[in-house]
Amino acid sequence: MTTIIYDGTYKGWLTAVFEIYEHKLQDITFAREGEPAASLFGVTHHVVTNQGKAERVLNGLKQKLSADGLNQLYKTFFSEVDKFDEKMWRYVQYVFASAHNVEGDLSNNAIWEVRQAAKFVHRESHRMKAFIRFKLTKDQLFYAIVEPDCAVLPLIADHFKKRYADQRWLIYDARRRYGVYYDLETSSHVELTFNTSASAQNITELYDEREEFFQDMWRRYFGSVNIKARKNLRLHVQHMPKRYWKYLTEKHPESRLL
Structure with missing residues (x-):
């Protein structure tokens, strides 16, 4: 068994694919730098x-896959499903070994697994775009703050960069302890220690004096557009699962400066 150790980036994984073919490596498993190898042998x-x-690997894939197929492979990299990089490798193996486009061959496990992982990432990305709530600090x-089910921040950064191009912002993934920061020109990956449970006094010192007003207005708007007589909790939870409520302003009507 050969354990491929790479830096945990998509570009690093593509480099690994190139070297697997270059050195004719067999029986592949993957590990990221700093992680224990899958096998002691x-x-x-x-x-x-x-x-x-x-x-070179990416250009080869572009010749064998449609833009959608290539995008599915890319999204799978951020899925964090079990052994996602090995599933991607089996996908690539099948693609390069076939004379025609095979991305629609759902009878193949690798094709099916990548498609399902990509669908999971796409759904989570869509929810994050809808459920992120910004708050304004004094500076x-x-x-x-978000806790997505998979590592979608790199996939949604451009959306917020275009939508809030005239504002400085930071989206912080509390589960993975990193964020994306936009400085009015470029967005960048940042790693920091972020206290998500600051005291009430510290929170008051942190926020802009208008922030409580903004949050209260949003709660009032949310309450006004929800007609109690037509409330369907099951449908509501289906579209807005409870695991996302933690950082949603409208879900904490009694809170101040959440």
């Missing part, structure tokens, strides 16, 4: 991310 192959090698930074 066998050999390890350390990958140094290489732009040229990654682009005029809009920030939001």
